[in-house]
Amino acid sequence: MDGASLLGMAKKYGTPLLVTSEKRIVENCRILRSEFIKYYDNTSFKYAVKTNSNPKLISVIANEGFGADASSVAEISFARYAGVKNSNILFSPNYASVSELKYALDRNIAINFDDIGQFQSLSKYGMPDVVSFRLNPGFGRGEFPGIVTAGPGAKFGMPSDKMSRAYKMAKDGGVKRFGMHMMAGSNVLDPEYFAAITARILDAAGKISKSIGIDFEFIDIGGGLGVPYRPNEKPLDIERTARLVTKVFKEKCGEYGLGEPALMMEPGRYIIADTTVLLGTVNHVKRYSRTFIGTDVGMNILLRPALYNAYHEVAIANRMDSKNLEKASVTGEICENTDMIAKDRMLPRAEGGDIIAVFNSGAYVYGMSSQYNSRPRPAEVLIRSCGKDKLIRRRETTLDLFSTIV
Numbered sequence: 001m002d003g004a005s006l007l008g009m010a011k012k013y014g015t016p017l018l019v020t021s022e023k024r025i026v027e028n029c030r031i032l033r034s035e036f037i038k039y040y041d042n043t044s045f046k047y048a049v050k051t052n053s054n055p056k057l058i059s060v061i062a063n064e065g066f067g068a069d070a071s072s073v074a075e076i077s078f079a080r081y082a083g084v085k086n087s088n089i090l091f092s093p094n095y096a097s098v099s100e101l102k103y104a105l106d107r108n109i110a111i112n113f114d115d116i117g118q119f120q121s122l123s124k125y126g127m128p129d130v131v132s133f134r135l136n137p138g139f140g141r142g143e144f145p146g147i148v149t150a151g152p153g154a155k156f157g158m159p160s161d162k163m164s165r166a167y168k169m170a171k172d173g174g175v176k177r178f179g180m181h182m183m184a185g186s187n188v189l190d191p192e193y194f195a196a197i198t199a200r201i202l203d204a205a206g207k208i209s210k211s212i213g214i215d216f217e218f219i220d221i222g223g224g225l226g227v228p229y230r231p232n233e234k235p236l237d238i239e240r241t242a243r244l245v246t247k248v249f250k251e252k253c254g255e256y257g258l259g260e261p262a263l264m265m266e267p268g269r270y271i272i273a274d275t276t277v278l279l280g281t282v283n284h285v286k287r288y289s290r291t292f293i294g295t296d297v298g299m300n301i302l303l304r305p306a307l308y309n310a311y312h313e314v315a316i317a318n319r320m321d322s323k324n325l326e327k328a329s330v331t332g333e334i335c336e337n338t339d340m341i342a343k344d345r346m347l348p349r350a351e352g353g354d355i356i357a358v359f360n361s362g363a364y365v366y367g368m369s370s371q372y373n374s375r376p377r378p379a380e381v382l383i384r385s386c387g388k389d390k391l392i393r394r395r396e397t398t399l400d401l402f403s404t405i406v
């Protein structure tokens with residue numbers, strides 16, 4: 001990775017280990033920014049901290065001009081620690097407690113309210129300068145049903161016909177600065193889809209702006225930009241996505257007289273997924289009717305395959321050129337039969353002591369990891385743009401598992 005040997009990293013830091021390329025983070029940020037800004041220079045980006053909340057990584061992203069989208073108080077703290085100013089943080093929690101909302105209010109952090117009720121319960125304490133509500137645009141898309149976050153039955157946001165009451169209430173309560181938000185699903189590789197949902201939110205914003213007489217400072221179309229996980233998948237055409245989204249954005253702003261609000265985006269996966277490789281060690285291989293490569297990387301570290309049946313490309317890092325292949329499943333140390341990070345793949349014939357590499361491990365990996373079966377969580381290393389490696393999170397120990405026992 002960027003001149004550093006991943007096998008060398010496994011040896012130096014031990015496994016399981018997440019190794020991230022700073023260079024790739026910077027490239028991803030720059031591609032996204034430049035493509036959108038080329039077509040609409042009032043585009044603004046808030047990195048979705050939930051995707052990977054290591055503040056050392058957030059600070060690399062913040063240096064590229066990104067703010068932060070936080071879903072919890074701790075995520076606000078990580079963003080602040082990484083150097084993101086309160087004015088560049090958006091708080092988009094889901095069913096958050098009043099005390100969490102108040103935390104954002106006390107720091108005048110803009111809130112994307114998930115519901116009118118959330119807004120009402122905070123209003124007796126005051127209001128942030130900027131108020132936004134989350135729209136359920138009526139449809140969404142995602143790689144798996146579990147990551148579709150809009151449409152009938154979704155637990156997020158408000159239907160468009162309930163939005164105007166919310167904005168009216170905010171306006172009557174003295175709020176003067178407004179945004180509108182949506183997040184309709186994750187890991188989508190189709191540019192046309194992003195244009196279609198952008199049209200939906202602008203239709204909602206346009207009608208509300210007219211009927212209530214408010215201006216929108218920003219329209220936040222959420223995240224969702226996908227990355228290819230399978231070898232046969234094509235990457236999202238980001239140039240086309242930017243062209244189509246900004247075209248519909250500008251057209252609808254013109255049609256409804258919305259002026260030139262910021263086109264806000266909250267990408268997560270697109271920025272960080274392909275920057276990171278997860279390394280593990282093969283403990284033991286079992287060959288009966290099926291072959292299991294048993295490693296120290298399981299669903300406790302990489303939950304996505306067990307949670308959604310997600311695919312991650314896996315390699316035996318010290319046998320990349322081997323032609324001696326066999327069909328095998330890669331499993332971890334966890335006592336669940338769903339603990340398989342790759343099923344029935346053609347892989348080099350592995351042995352104990354081999355090192356596995358799991359690709360696209362930057363998004364929703366450490367953040368979804370757990371200590372299940374009392375397994376401490378892995379360490380994280382950053383390969384700096386200069387090629388030097390740096391430990392950015394130490395490995396947990398058994399003592400860390402005791403640390404909350406009173």
Ligand SMILES: Cc1ncc(COP(=O)(O)O)c(C=O)c1O
Nearest residue numbers: 048183186223224266267268269
């Ligand atoms: C509110 C919100 N914004 C942004 C994102 C980031 O999504 P993605 O990683 O698909 O870009 C998420 C992810 O679930 C989210 O819930």
